[in-house]
Amino acid sequence: MLSAHNIVAGYVDEIDILQNVSVDVQEQQITSVIGPNGSGKSTLMRVICGFLTPKSGQVLWDDTDLTGRQSHTMAGLGICYLPQERTVYPHLTVEQNIYLGGWTFRRDKARIRHELSRVYDLFPMMQERRKSKAGNLSGGMQKILEVARGMMIRPEILICDEPTVGLAPIIAKEVYDTIERLKADGLTILLVDQNVREAIRIGDQIYVLEVGQNKVNGTRAEFEANQHDMIKDWLQI
Ligand SMILES: Nc1ncnc2c1ncn2[C@@H]1O[C@H](COP(=O)(O)OP(=O)(O)OP(=O)(O)O)[C@@H](O)[C@H]1O
Numbered sequence: 042m043l044s045a046h047n048i049v050a051g052y053v054d055e056i057d058i059l060q061n062v063s064v065d066v067q068e069q070q071i072t073s074v075i076g077p078n079g080s081g082k083s084t085l086m087r088v089i090c091g092f093l094t095p096k097s098g099q100v101l102w103d104d105t106d107l108t109g110r111q112s113h114t115m116a117g118l119g120i121c122y123l124p125q126e127r128t129v130y131p132h133l134t135v136e137q138n139i140y141l142g143g144w145t146f147r148r149d150k151a152r153i154r155h156e157l158s159r160v161y162d163l164f165p166m167m168q169e170r171r172k173s174k175a176g177n178l179s180g181g182m183q184k185i186l187e188v189a190r191g192m193m194i195r196p197e198i199l200i201c202d203e204p205t206v207g208l209a210p211i212i213a214k215e216v217y218d219t220i221e222r223l224k225a226d227g228l229t230i231l232l233v234d235q236n237v238r239e240a241i242r243i244g245d246q247i248y249v250l251e252v253g254q255n256k257v258n259g260t261r262a263e264f265e266a267n268q269h270d271m272i273k274d275w276l277q278i
């Protein structure tokens with residue numbers, strides 16, 4: 042489905058942040074990428090989503106080579122990317138933010154209306170708050186709003202970089218529940234998360250990066266059985 046093979050990439054010529062990293066994402070699964078701060082998780086997502094061209098390696102989407110393809114073409118391929126940084130427009134309403142998810146087909150008013158009502162069916166709480174300023178939502182709700190906005194393009198894959206960072210556990214749970222619900226609806230998810238236990242709990246496949254390299258990867262069952270050995274150095278457990 043989506044795969045990154047042997048990616049070497051960095052921000053300046055001399056320093057390779059990613060040193061031969063590979064990740065395979067299976068359809069309709071959650072693939073979790075975990076790893077310490079600075080291990081290159083966000084850099085990998087930027088490479089996959091066309092914000093950073095790798096020095097070598099390949100990004101494949103089914104049979105299409107995405108390597109070096111521009112980021113703004115991703116939505117048209119069914120790829121929705123939510124970066125680590127907050128991206129809601131706080132002074133716009135919830136509904137205006139969701140509208141912006143349909144920017145590429147904004148002139149097709151019927152389609153916008155149709156997709157908006159689909160998004161509201163998926164996220165009734167967004168419909169309830171549709172006239173609120175997005176900046177007045179809680180951090181967790183803002184993240185769920187970003188996901189809702191992303192659903193306007195009916196993506197095949199949601200790539201989500203640290204959606205729960207800085208959220209209280211009870212609020213983070215709503216974000217994880219949302220991700221699991223979308224998976225149950227058939228969406229494929231590539232998730233980066235700093236919360237190792239949650240990333241393993243909801244992940245079907247788990248990849249651990251360490252200093253820009255693949256450290257270990259496996260299924261949830263493998264991680265649950267061997268978690269202690271697989272990530273002990275890093276968690277110091
Ligand atoms: N825009 C940038 N320009 C230069 N160096 C960068 C840039 N973004 C990240 N880096 C460096 O690349 C390395 C990997 O960063 P990256 O953000 O990919 O890690 P991460 O695993 O996502 O970390 P975190 O868990 O903190 O989000 C770090 O050493 C970081 O300082």
Ligand SMILES: [Mg+2]
Pocket residue numbers: 082083084125202203
């Ligand atoms: Mg990051």
